[in-house]
Amino acid sequence: MAASYETPTEYISHHLTFLTQPAHTGGFWSFNVDTIITTILLGVLTFGFMWLVTRKVSTGVPSKVQAFVELSVDFVNEQVKSIYNGTTRLVAPIALTTFVLVLFMNAMDFLPIDIVSMVLGWLGIHTFRFVPTADVNTTFALALAVFGLMIFYNIRIKGFGGWVHELFCAPFGSNPLLWPFNLLFNAVEYVSKPLSHSLRLFGNMYAGELIFLLLGMWAATGIVGTIFGAVLHLGWSIFHILIVVLQAYIFMMLTVVYIAMAHEHH
Amino acid sequence: MDKLQALALLQGYTGVGIGLMIGLGALGACVGVGIMCSRFLEGAARQPELMPQLQAKVFLLLGLIDASFIIGLGIAMLFAFGNPLIPAGLK
Numbered sequence: 442m443a444a445s446y447e448t449p450t451e452y453i454s455h456h457l458t459f460l461t462q463p464a465h466t467g468g469f470w471s472f473n474v475d476t477i478i479t480t481i482l483l484g485v486l487t488f489g490f491m492w493l494v495t496r497k498v499s500t501g502v503p504s505k506v507q508a509f510v511e512l513s514v515d516f517v518n519e520q521v522k523s524i525y526n527g528t529t530r531l532v533a534p535i536a537l538t539t540f541v542l543v544l545f546m547n548a549m550d551f552l553p554i555d556i557v558s559m560v561l562g563w564l565g566i567h568t569f570r571f572v573p574t575a576d577v578n579t580t581f582a583l584a585l586a587v588f589g590l591m592i593f594y595n596i597r598i599k600g601f602g603g604w605v606h607e608l609f610c611a612p613f614g615s616n617p618l619l620w621p622f623n624l625l626f627n628a629v630e631y632v633s634k635p636l637s638h639s640l641r642l643f644g645n646m647y648a649g650e651l652i653f654l655l656l657g658m659w660a661a662t663g664i665v666g667t668i669f670g671a672v673l674h675l676g677w678s679i680f681h682i683l684i685v686v687l688q689a690y691i692f693m694m695l696t697v698v699y700i701a702m703a704h705e706h707h
Numbered sequence: 708m709d710k711l712q713a714l715a716l717l718q719g720y721t722g723v724g725i726g727l728m729i730g731l732g733a734l735g736a737c738v739g740v741g742i743m744c745s746r747f748l749e750g751a752a753r754q755p756e757l758m759p760q761l762q763a764k765v766f767l768l769l770g771l772i773d774a775s776f777i778i779g780l781g782i783a784m785l786f787a788f789g790n791p792l793i794p795a796g797l798k
Contacts, residue, residue: 641773641777
């Protein structure tokens with residue numbers, strides 16, 4: 442091990458520290474450089490891979506790689522069609538982008554934490570968290586982008602006046618006495634959507650990583666701890682595979698549902 | 708010793724709080740998932756040909772029902788390992 446820890450809390454806090462770069466005065470105004478680097482790398486790798494595959498498309502019998510990409514595109518298209526029946530052609534590509542990106546960002550949680558941190562320690566980097574979606578900033582960025590898209594499509598479909606009218610008059614009625622209640626209701630809905638959207642993904646990934654850390658710590662306490670720790674680690678890893686795919690799928694479905702809801706008239 | 712006593716009190720109450728957060732959250736999530744899955748089994752027994760679509764919806768709803776519990780779990784972990792309520796002088 443490249444580093445030795447004094448207390449269990451130190452081990453956990455070390456593995457939960459980001460590689461930050463202060464931008465202005467630090468604190469809130471700082472970049473988590475490790476998250477940014479990992480996200481950019483994953484985006485380039487996955488979307489570059491899919492783009493390269495689409496360059497060599499053959500309409501006859503597809504190769505395995507092409508079949509795999511076609512499978513994922515078809516899957517997302519089916520899901521989008523079952524929810525959204527409008528005319529905006531960008532909804533399915535948005536869904537595909539979020540699904541692939543979130544899936545691969547979540548899948549970084551499969552790499553063993555201590556081995557990666559040991560390898561990075563040889564390269565001189567001592568604090569690096571490589572699961573981007575276990576960082577609140579990433580999930581909030583994605584959820585706020587979806588929120589922005591929601592407002593954009595609201596204004597585009599209903600017009601700015603129509604959207605403001607709907608904010609004040611749905612769902613209770615257009616009597617001016619009901620305007621504050623309508624606005625409050627809609628405000629709660631608009632605030633809770635990106636909050637729950639982002640925190641669900643963040644909470645799942647963060648809790649998963651933390652449980653891996655805790656199980657690893659338990660496995661370091663004598664031979665009985667190692668055996669039971671290894672068994673529970675295996676069980677949790679298998680369950681976490683399901684959670685990773687499921688959370689990416691849920692994120693994509695909610696993106697599509699929110700954009701589809703923005704197209705509805707009340 | 709007074710500082711140590713204050714710190715022990717704070718950490719004890721934080722421990723109780725963490726237990727309540729995780730326990731009550733798990734209670735709600737498990738009861739909700741149980742109700743949903745019982746309805747799914749009922750529906751699948753009534754119309755077995757719809758089982759694949761219902762199963763896809765079950766997984767989606769499972770993630771949505773678990774959301775509040777997982778958020779509470781994340782906050783409980785924050786209190787466990789980086790308690791923001793302990794003043795800097797006591798650490």
